[in-house]
Amino acid sequence: MFTHLHCHFLGSYSDSLLDPDRDLARVKDMGQEAIAITDHGVIDYCYPFYQACRRVGLHPVLGCEVYFVDDARRSIEANDSYRTHLILLARDNRGFENLVKLVNRSWLDNNFGETRGLVDWNLLEEFHEGLIALSACFWGSLPQKYITGGMDAAEKEFAKYYDIFGGDFYPELGRHGIDDEEKANEGLIAISKRFGVTPVVTNDSHYPRERDWRFHDIIIKTRFGYATDFELDVRNYYLKSEDEMRDLGFPAEYYDMATEIAQRCRVDREVFSPDLGDERFDPEGIVVFSSKQVIIDAYQALKDVTGAWKIRGRGLQEIIDSLPRGMDIAQALRESPPLVGWLEENPRVREAADRLVGIPRRLQPDFSTVIDLPFEKIREVIPVRRARGEIMAAYPPAVLKELGLPLKSVDSLSGTAPGFSAWVKQLTMMDEAREKYDDRDFTSASILLEGIIKANPDDLEARFLLAEAFYFLKRYGQAVAQYEFLEENNYNPWRMPRLLTRKGWAYSWLKETEEARKSFERAIALKDNYAPPRYALGVLDYRQGRYRKAIESFKIFIALRPEGKQADKARGLIRRMGG
Numbered sequence: 001m002f003t004h005l006h007c008h009f010l011g012s013y014s015d016s017l018l019d020p021d022r023d024l025a026r027v028k029d030m031g032q033e034a035i036a037i038t039d040h041g042v043i044d045y046c047y048p049f050y051q052a053c054r055r056v057g058l059h060p061v062l063g064c065e066v067y068f069v070d071d072a073r074r075s076i077e078a079n080d081s082y083r084t085h086l087i088l089l090a091r092d093n094r095g096f097e098n099l100v101k102l103v104n105r106s107w108l109d110n111n112f113g114e115t116r117g118l119v120d121w122n123l124l125e126e127f128h129e130g131l132i133a134l135s136a137c138f139w140g141s142l143p144q145k146y147i148t149g150g151m152d153a154a155e156k157e158f159a160k161y162y163d164i165f166g167g168d169f170y171p172e173l174g175r176h177g178i179d180d181e182e183k184a185n186e187g188l189i190a191i192s193k194r195f196g197v198t199p200v201v202t203n204d205s206h207y208p209r210e211r212d213w214r215f216h217d218i219i220i221k222t223r224f225g226y227a228t229d230f231e232l233d234v235r236n237y238y239l240k241s242e243d244e245m246r247d248l249g250f251p252a253e254y255y256d257m258a259t260e261i262a263q264r265c266r267v268d269r270e271v272f273s274p275d276l277g278d279e280r281f282d283p284e285g286i287v288v289f290s291s292k293q294v295i296i297d298a299y300q301a302l303k304d305v306t307g308a309w310k311i312r313g314r315g316l317q318e319i320i321d322s323l324p325r326g327m328d329i330a331q332a333l334r335e336s337p338p339l340v341g342w343l344e345e346n347p348r349v350r351e352a353a354d355r356l357v358g359i360p361r362r363l364q365p366d367f368s369t370v371i372d373l374p375f376e377k378i379r380e381v382i383p384v385r386r387a388r389g390e391i392m393a394a395y396p397p398a399v400l401k402e403l404g405l406p407l408k409s410v411d412s413l414s415g416t417a418p419g420f421s422a423w424v425k426q427l428t429m430m431d432e433a434r435e436k437y438d439d440r441d442f443t444s445a446s447i448l449l450e451g452i453i454k455a456n457p458d459d460l461e462a463r464f465l466l467a468e469a470f471y472f473l474k475r476y477g478q479a480v481a482q483y484e485f486l487e488e489n490n491y492n493p494w495r496m497p498r499l500l501t502r503k504g505w506a507y508s509w510l511k512e513t514e515e516a517r518k519s520f521e522r523a524i525a526l527k528d529n530y531a532p533p534r535y536a537l538g539v540l541d542y543r544q545g546r547y548r549k550a551i552e553s554f555k556i557f558i559a560l561r562p563e564g565k566q567a568d569k570a571r572g573l574i575r576r577m578g579g
């Protein structure tokens with residue numbers, strides 16, 4: 001008997017294809033009796049997963065692979081993106097309740113630039129009761145401590161986990177073919193013997209079958225909204241059968257430990273329907289919006305597949321761009337006769353696009369609906385997350401409804417709370433502007449954004465987007481004015497290196513070379529390992545004939561970002577300058 005305790009489902013947005021409704025029956029068919037959900041940093045899909053397990057007769061284990069640092073405040077203040085992974089599994093109802101509280105605090109109090117919530121020793125200390133911890137994949141803090149600091153450092157790290165979790169902390173072994181993974185395994189096995197614990201074998205699972213790696217590859221390549229050359233060097237992240245797992249060659253008891261842990265984890269369905277109390281939402285207090293999913297449609301899927309696979313065909317871009325949004329492939333084929341011919345010639349693209357349609361890319365706040373409960377209550381019992389500057393309930397919309405959470409439409413509040421309604425209207429307009437912007441309709445976006453800023457001159461998010469829209473419209477003077485305003489008003493320090501780089505480019509288009517140089521240099525001073533201003537400075541110096549300095553900048557750029565069009569261009573220019 002073997003049990004997968006490390007599985008990423010759809011809540012690991014843009015990093016997993018595993019769908020509880022579609023893929024769990026196969027796990028049962030493979031002869032496994034239990035399985036865990038451990039999405040990256042979120043627990044959005046625990047409920048659908050739980051229900052789907054029950055339907056197919058699997059024992060569900062609820063958990064999360066959290067982003068872990070020693071001290072979240074310190075990481076955030078230093079803008080230090082280093083983090084490790086840690087698997088937490090709910091042993092009982094209390095454990096799941098604590099998991100909700102812990103993950104919520106990570107997003108609300110330890111929010112790292114809205115990209116992730118951070119868990120640290122303090123949070124583990126406070127909410128570990130009822131939780132079992134596994135050291136996670138190769139990027140867990142225990143294996144990383146061993147790889148970078150040797151046995152002494154790893155032992156100290158183990159002792160810290162042991163202090164909190166006691167016998168409920170397990171070193172996790174895997175064999176995916178990652179460099180140094182075997183070294184980590186050796187260290188973890190040695191440490192387990194020294195402390196008298198049994199390690200557990202897992203497989204970091206992100207897609208159902210081996211051959212699905214290529215679909216997973218597309219969604220991770222296009223996770224930022226455009227295609228990159230990012231590639232995982234191993235293709236083992238699928239749900240393996242017990243035989244395939246045993247073939248990895250670890251001692252039998254390390255496999256059995258996975259099933260033993262799963263059997264110890266028992267959470268009741270009731271945990272999803274907590275007592276919500278009688279208090280209701282207050283427009284004066286902190287608001288929690290409901291959420292909506294951004295789902296891959298036919299347009300997006302075709303864009304992603306052809307982008308990731310670098311497929312270009314005559315008129316192809318026009319065919320894709322002309323597709324109405326929100327359709328699946330069958331509907332898109334009915335809408336667009338040219339697409340029919342093209343996909344018939346490219347069945348691989350059709351297959352991949354079909355596979356991607358329907359996968360959620362992310363959750364975002366739905367500003368038309370609020371959760372009709374006080375924030376202090378919600379925070380304790382429902383997963384929440386910060387997104388677009390606001391707080392949203394992080395269950396997919398269907399789950400919120402199914403669990404009977406009280407919702408209230410914003411429209412129904414316009415009579416009683418006009419200030420609140422006006423504020424939400426601004427948020428909604430901002431959403432529309434973002435949509436136009438994402439569709440590269442910069443003219444419409446800029447008109448909406450100017451309206452928002454007129455009503456609220458301090459809306460820095462709107463100003464940032466407006467600056468970017470002006471930049472793409474080649475209205476560089478106006479773009480610079482917005483960038484300057486943002487700088488003077490201490491806009492988001494996270495975005496400052498990007499902002500300064502863009503401002504520098506705007507200045508360089510305006511032929512204000514010295515201002516451009518100052519901007520690029522300030523971007524570098526803020527973030528030494530940020531590549532774009534290095535390239536920009538190289539181009540600037542190249543154009544001015546300062547070849548030695550240009551070569552220097554390009555070389556640093558290539559070291560920081562060795563792949564992609566700009567790196568190729570930088571190499572070409574270095575050669576041309578004789579460097």
Ligand SMILES: [Zn+2]
Pocket residue numbers: 065085136137138139140204
């Ligand atoms: Zn991991």
Ligand SMILES: [Zn+2]
Pocket residue numbers: 006008065137204205
């Ligand atoms: Zn993982």
